[in-house]
Amino acid sequence: MIMAEETVFTEKQQKAARYAKAMGHPVRMYVLELLSNQSCCYSGNLSDELPIAKSTLSQHLKELKDAGLIQGEIEAPRVKYCINRANWKEAQLLFKEFLKI
Template sequence: MSTEKKYTQEQEQLARFAKAMGHPVRIAILQLLASQSCCYHGDLSEVLPIAKSTLSQHLKELKEAGLIQGEINPPSIRYCVDRKNIERLKTLFDQLFTEIGKQNESC
C-alpha cells in the first residue's frame, strides 16, 4: 500500500512559487525587475549588495520556478519577470487566501 500523497497541479505549482520566493533577496530581485518599464539589462550585482555567485543562485531558482526570464547574450544579460506566471502566482495565492478566509469565518 502506497503512503504517497497526491497533490493537485495547482498545489504543486503554488508550492514551487512559494519556495522560489522564500528568500528576501529573491523578493528584492522580483521587486526590482517589476519596477522596470522593460527588461533589466546589466549586472544586478551592481544594484543588489550580494556576491555575483550568490546572485546567480537566486536568479537560477527564480528562473527555474518560472517567475523570471533571462537571456545571456554576452556581454549583455537581460532579465524580466515572467508576467504570465506572476499572474498565475497571484491567482493561486488569491484562491488559497480566499479559501483560508472562508474557513476562519466558520470557526
C-alpha cells in the same frame, strides 16, 4: 508505483508551493519586486544594487528562473532578466485563491 504527491496534492498546490519556495528569500523578493516594476534588468545592474557576491546573485536568479517566475535572455556579454508575465500572473492568482483575498 504511484507516489503520494501524485495522488494527494493538486497541480495548483504543487505550482503554488514551487513559486512560494522560489520566493522564500529576501534577495529573490527584491529581484521580483524590481523586475515587476520595469520591463527588464541586466544581471550586472542587479549586482551593483545588491550587497552580495555575483555568484550568490546568480544562484538566486537561477532559482527564480527554474521556478518560471523570471526569464533570461543572453545579450553577450550580459544577461537580461525579465518577469515571466504569464507565470507571474498565475502565481498571483494561485496565492490570491489560496489566501482567499
